[in-house]
Amino acid sequence: MSAEIRLERTTYQPGETIEGVVTWSNQKPPRRAELRLFWHTKGKGDRDSETVQQQVFDMPQRQDSRAFVLQAPDFPPSFSGRLISLMWGLELVLEPGESKAIDLLIATGGKELDLQREEWLQIADTQKKKMFWKR
Amino acid sequence: MKARHNPFRSECVDALPYRAEGFSWDILTTRLHAHQGRGAIIGPEGHGKTTLLLEWKQRFQSQASSTCFVKLEDRQHRLTSDQRKNISGSQHIFLDSAEQLGWWGWQEARKLTTHAKTLIITTHRPGRLPTLMECRSSPQLLAGLIAELTSHPFDADALWDRYRGNIRLALRSLYDHCASTPQPSEAGTTKHQMSTGSLSVCGGV
Numbered sequence: 001m002s003a004e005i006r007l008e009r010t011t012y013q014p015g016e017t018i019e020g021v022v023t024w025s026n027q028k029p030p031r032r033a034e035l036r037l038f039w040h041t042k043g044k045g046d047r048d049s050e051t052v053q054q055q056v057f058d059m060p061q062r063q064d065s066r067a068f069v070l071q072a073p074d075f076p077p078s079f080s081g082r083l084i085s086l087m088w089g090l091e092l093v094l095e096p097g098e099s100k101a102i103d104l105l106i107a108t109g110g111k112e113l114d115l116q117r118e119e120w121l122q123i124a125d126t127q128k129k130k131m132f133w134k135r
Numbered sequence: 136m137k138a139r140h141n142p143f144r145s146e147c148v149d150a151l152p153y154r155a156e157g158f159s160w161d162i163l164t165t166r167l168h169a170h171q172g173r174g175a176i177i178g179p180e181g182h183g184k185t186t187l188l189l190e191w192k193q194r195f196q197s198q199a200s201s202t203c204f205v206k207l208e209d210r211q212h213r214l215t216s217d218q219r220k221n222i223s224g225s226q227h228i229f230l231d232s233a234e235q236l237g238w239w240g241w242q243e244a245r246k247l248t249t250h251a252k253t254l255i256i257t258t259h260r261p262g263r264l265p266t267l268m269e270c271r272s273s274p275q276l277l278a279g280l281i282a283e284l285t286s287h288p289f290d291a292d293a294l295w296d297r298y299r300g301n302i303r304l305a306l307r308s309l310y311d312h313c314a315s316t317p318q319p320s321e322a323g324t325t326k327h328q329m330s331t332g333s334l335s336v337c338g339g340v
Contacts, residue, residue: 042138042146043139043144044141044144044311046145080137080138080139081137082136082138082314084138085138085139087139
């Protein structure tokens with residue numbers, strides 16, 4: 001089995017359109033073919049993930065090629081710190097068969113938020129103070 | 136170092152298969168059959184019991200068997216209603232941290248699993264079910280696991296001593312060590328390193 005996800009780029013701003021093409025070639029037509037847009041975490045603790053959009057391809061053939069259009073979600077953005085990284089991904093799932101996934105970056109300015117940067121710690125501190133005075 | 140680059144991140148550690156000197160699935164399966172599908176994996180914390188139990192469950196699952204994995208939390212003396220329901224509907228039951236169950240909880244678990252073809256538990260001490268395997272660790276084992284995760288040299292003997300053979304804690308300490316170490320590519324740049332198509336692949340430092 002071979003499967004491929006083709007995109008013009010892998011970095012998107014929130015709200016932008018993610019357009020591409022998926023192709024696969026199998027000995028038999030898959031029972032189900034689906035493309036999932038999901039986020040997942042990597043790091044020290046338990047892993048977490050969530051599929052936020054999916055596109056099911058009707059009547060999948062043994063050899064097939066389908067275009068897809070998804071929208072980059074507003075939240076959560078791709079970020080990384082010492083304890084946890086959140087990454088976006090696209091996964092083509094063929095049943096039965098293997099799946100194929102690629103990483104995406106979805107964040108304002110096309111840059112992963114770096115939780116280790118001092119400015120983020122300052123923003124978090126300011127937010128905390130605001131919350132305190134709102135009480 | 137960012138979490139996603141850390142060679143000791145949980146996805147990489149969890150992907151390491153169980154290993155031990157003289158370990159063989161054939162021997163383990165024979166022992167399980169000899170005890171009518173009931174048995175315990177015993178050993179101290181962080182010595183690979185859960186890893187072995189999860190792998191065993193996957194082996195049953197790959198044969199399209201109806202399996203159920205129940206993880207008991209700290210000080211969980213009784214099964215939850217969801218756990219009871221899952222156990223009642225499964226043929227092959229894998230109970231992790233069975234030492235958490237109190238006497239009543241254990242009696243309830245035994246009663247709920249009488250219908251099951253397989254009941255394998257992990258526990259710190261022998262006694263609840265016949266022992267199938269005693270998990271042990273060694274500095275050599277730790278060194279082998281570290282070598283599989285990173286090419287960076289770490290003193291496995293010292294780590295093993297410091298954490299008294301608890302492999303999980305030793306690997307977590309290495310995560311912290313790497314997390315506090317800057318990565319050359321991170322110095323002065325926030326450029327995202329794409330790892331296209333490598334979601335399940337773990338690389339070294």
